[in-house]
Amino acid sequence: MFPVKELDLHATEMYPGTQAVARAIALLKAFSDAQPEWTLNDLAQATGLHKTTAFRLLSALEAERLVMRNPLSGGYRLGVELIAMGGAAMRANPLRAMSRPVLVTLAEQTGEAATLEVLVEDYVLVIDEVPGSNPMGMTQDVGHRLPVHATATGKVLLAARPEAELAQRLAERLPALTEHTITDPQQLRSVLARVRQEGVAIAVGELEPGFTAVAAPVLDRERQVVAAISVGGPSVRLTAERLPEVAAMVQMSARQISRQLGYWPG
Amino acid sequence: MFPVKELDLHATEMYPGTQAVARAIALLKAFSDAQPEWTLNDLAQATGLHKTTAFRLLSALEAERLVMRNPLSGGYRLGVELIAMGGAAMRANPLRAMSRPVLVTLAEQTGEAATLEVLVEDYVLVIDEVPGSNPMGMTQDVGHRLPVHATATGKVLLAARPEAELAQRLAERLPALTEHTITDPQQLRSVLARVRQEGVAIAVGELEPGFTAVAAPVLDRERQVVAAISVGGPSVRLTAERLPEVAAMVQMSARQISRQLGYWPG
DNA sequence: ATAATTGTTTCATATTATGAAATAATATAT
DNA sequence: ATATATTATTTCATAATATGAAACAATTAT
Numbered sequence: 001m002f003p004v005k006e007l008d009l010h011a012t013e014m015y016p017g018t019q020a021v022a023r024a025i026a027l028l029k030a031f032s033d034a035q036p037e038w039t040l041n042d043l044a045q046a047t048g049l050h051k052t053t054a055f056r057l058l059s060a061l062e063a064e065r066l067v068m069r070n071p072l073s074g075g076y077r078l079g080v081e082l083i084a085m086g087g088a089a090m091r092a093n094p095l096r097a098m099s100r101p102v103l104v105t106l107a108e109q110t111g112e113a114a115t116l117e118v119l120v121e122d123y124v125l126v127i128d129e130v131p132g133s134n135p136m137g138m139t140q141d142v143g144h145r146l147p148v149h150a151t152a153t154g155k156v157l158l159a160a161r162p163e164a165e166l167a168q169r170l171a172e173r174l175p176a177l178t179e180h181t182i183t184d185p186q187q188l189r190s191v192l193a194r195v196r197q198e199g200v201a202i203a204v205g206e207l208e209p210g211f212t213a214v215a216a217p218v219l220d221r222e223r224q225v226v227a228a229i230s231v232g233g234p235s236v237r238l239t240a241e242r243l244p245e246v247a248a249m250v251q252m253s254a255r256q257i258s259r260q261l262g263y264w265p266g
Numbered sequence: 267m268f269p270v271k272e273l274d275l276h277a278t279e280m281y282p283g284t285q286a287v288a289r290a291i292a293l294l295k296a297f298s299d300a301q302p303e304w305t306l307n308d309l310a311q312a313t314g315l316h317k318t319t320a321f322r323l324l325s326a327l328e329a330e331r332l333v334m335r336n337p338l339s340g341g342y343r344l345g346v347e348l349i350a351m352g353g354a355a356m357r358a359n360p361l362r363a364m365s366r367p368v369l370v371t372l373a374e375q376t377g378e379a380a381t382l383e384v385l386v387e388d389y390v391l392v393i394d395e396v397p398g399s400n401p402m403g404m405t406q407d408v409g410h411r412l413p414v415h416a417t418a419t420g421k422v423l424l425a426a427r428p429e430a431e432l433a434q435r436l437a438e439r440l441p442a443l444t445e446h447t448i449t450d451p452q453q454l455r456s457v458l459a460r461v462r463q464e465g466v467a468i469a470v471g472e473l474e475p476g477f478t479a480v481a482a483p484v485l486d487r488e489r490q491v492v493a494a495i496s497v498g499g500p501s502v503r504l505t506a507e508r509l510p511e512v513a514a515m516v517q518m519s520a521r522q523i524s525r526q527l528g529y530w531p532g
Numbered sequence: 533a534t535a536a537t538t539g540t541t542t543c544a545t546a547t548t549a550t551g552a553a554a555t556a557a558t559a560t561a562t
Numbered sequence: 563a564t565a566t567a568t569t570a571t572t573t574c575a576t577a578a579t580a581t582g583a584a585a586c587a588a589t590t591a592t
Binding site: 015017018020021022024025028029031032033036037056057059060061063064065066070071077078079080081082083084085086087088089090091092093094118120121123125127142143144145220 | 281283284286287288290291294295297298299302303322323325326327329330331332336337343344345346347348349350351352353354355356357358359360384386387389391392393408409410411486
């Protein structure tokens with residue numbers, strides 16, 4: 001229906017002899033929460049593949065259960081094997097393993113949900129989440145892709161990217177998710193400047209109304225920002241006066257994880 | 267190191283023109299909780315691929331973030347994109363969507379964790395889990411592969427398979443996970459016979475010591491067993507005298523989901 | 533009934549994946 | 563330190579494999 005990849009960041013020049021695999025992956029990446037089910041023709045069009053090719057690749061994916069068919073509609077959906085692989089990927093993620101205990105105490109201290117997120121292509125991916133002790137937890141966000149410009153973690157991760165990349169990412173007006181979402185690239189740029197200085201980012205009602213989050217960067221031994229952690233909850237609990245205190249906790253936790261990764265300040 | 271696939275159930279005759287993709291998937295499937303990181307040579311050997319081929323395929327997978335390298339060891343691990351895909355696959359799963367509300371009330375009624383599981387190759391895969399209201403929840407089992415013969419759900423799913431398949435699956439002695447695990451194929455067969463009659467299966471300390479679970483089958487409109495749901499918790503809470511009552515609830519819930527799938531008893 | 537969809541099979545073609553061999557980069561042993 | 567395995571990459575000729583046009587079948591809409 002629509003072309004799936006608008007901007008191809010990370011557009012690594014393809015390794016020779018990997019066309020088929022790259023195409024199969026492109027098919028998998030076409031599935032999203034917004035469009036979880038595809039018809040063959042639409043999917044072929046969206047990925048720019050020949051119908052026959054898409055069919056053949058999908059058959060291979062289906063045989064291995066990475067893709068399944070909706071028995072009623074005949075449409076293609078992501079398959080159960082991906083659930084298994086996703087679980088394995090999560091549990092095998094070294095960053096997640098290191099961060100978990102820190103996130104747990106952070107969630108305890110603040111009473112709010114704590115998350116670990118990384119930048120993947122044009123989204124922020126939630127790698128781990130520890131629900132807050134307070135009610136209205138159970139957010140179940142792990143594995144979700146969130147927009148970079150409307151999240152505290154996104155701002156933190158974005159702030160660390162080189163100018164050339166930002167130019168690409170902030171080329172045009174950003175989509176509004178709430179009335180508080182920053183949609184003007186220039187405005188976001190100045191926000192990022194402050195995030196760089198302060199080492200913290202906040203998002204108040206920018207992703208969804210009534211939801212506030214604070215994030216801080218996680219650095220590795222090469223001083224690269226590899227992830228961001230955040231604490232988030234209802235804006236009525238994470239009030240303006242409480243934010244500084246929470247932000248400090250988030251920053252301390254982030255530094256703790258960074259140190260485990262071999263980061264050394266100074 | 268070791269060959270990865272011992273028995274290839276679901277060994278569908280490969281679609282022509284899908285070798286590369288099938289091989290790439292085989293690489294992905296080699297990763298497990300037991301062996302989350304592979305060296306190129308070992309992985310090539312385990313999958314029976316030429317080193318060069320494995321390298322090329324892995325490069326393609328790495329470029330798309332389905333696989334990542336451990337920066338320290340250089341070893342291959344599953345990548346973050348799989349976490350995203352796994353999440354999408356979960357949320358797109360129609361069975362899961364239908365079952366969730368039922369699982370939630372089941373978990374509330376029993377106070378124990380309720381799960382939804384399907385048979386994938388030689389394992390049972392946890393597709394969804396609603397933690398129990400009682401403490402010692404937080405099991406975090408979604409995306410886990412569990413052994414078929416040591417789980418209540420596994421027995422339920424196994425009981426529905428045709429004899430030919432059982433002959434394959436129960437060819438040799440089964441691995442013991444606890445001292446109560448059924449390891450004798452003949453003994454398991456007679457258990458399965460009872461499961462078929464009663465429509466419920468239990469597992470008391472067979473997966474891990476002190477853990478008890480009850481499961482019932484979910485049927486679709488074609489009267490095929492497509493999934494199993496279970497309730498599980500500490501054996502000290504799920505005592506022999508309480509089990510019948512819980513089993514009845516699990517069965518009722520399973521029937522409820524089945525009916526939503528178009529199953530009609532009679 | 534007709535038309536326009538959908539998914540699927542077949543098959544000639546050459547593009548693309550393949551694996552042998554050589555090379556480079558590390559780790560391990562002597 | 564030097565030699566010796568054992569890693570991971572690159573190169574490249576070869577043919578096996580993925581490709582897509584066309585034809586077909588199976589639905590669904592008109």
